[in-house]
Amino acid sequence: MTHPENSTAKHPAQQARLVPVSFGPEYQDVFAVLPGGSAIEALDIAADLVDGVSQLCSRLDxxxxxxxxxxxxxxxALRFLSDASAALVRSAKRGLQGSSEE
Known part of the structure; x- marks a missing residue:
């Protein structure tokens, strides 16, 4: 029987979770990134929002x-989408930094 302290088996990595972040001075009481969400999903949503910003910029151009x-x-809309994507990225970054310190 092996003892956990003597085991060489690797522990599975935990997925980084989001940390709370509010964004946008005009809507910080309405929208916020809540703790516990998936950092990968947040980055995926942020990428979609940035695609929307790019499309709006092209149309305005x-x-x-x-x-x-x-x-x-x-x-x-550009401001809101930019603020939201920045908040998602910052939350994911802070979640990743926190998980690497554990």
């Missing part, structure tokens, strides 16, 4: 260069 209308709501 075309609109402004060709004299079309650009809307304030599009600029506010």
């Amino acid at each position: 075309m609109a402004i260069n060709y004299g079309e209308t650009a809307y304030c709501s599009e600029i506010r």
Whole structure:
């Protein structure tokens, strides 16, 4: 019978979890990253949000260069999407840093 202190078996790595982060000065009381979520899922969502930011920037670039209308709501959406993706990435980073210290 082997004793745990003498075992050479490797322990499975734990997946990093999110830590709480609020984001955006205008909506920090409404939206926040809660603890315990999957860091991998948060990074996946952040990548999707950044894709949306890129698409909106391309649309605004075309609109402004060709004299079309650009809307304030599009600029506010860019800010929200950027703030949300940054909060998700920061939360995942802090979760990864915390799991590496254990």
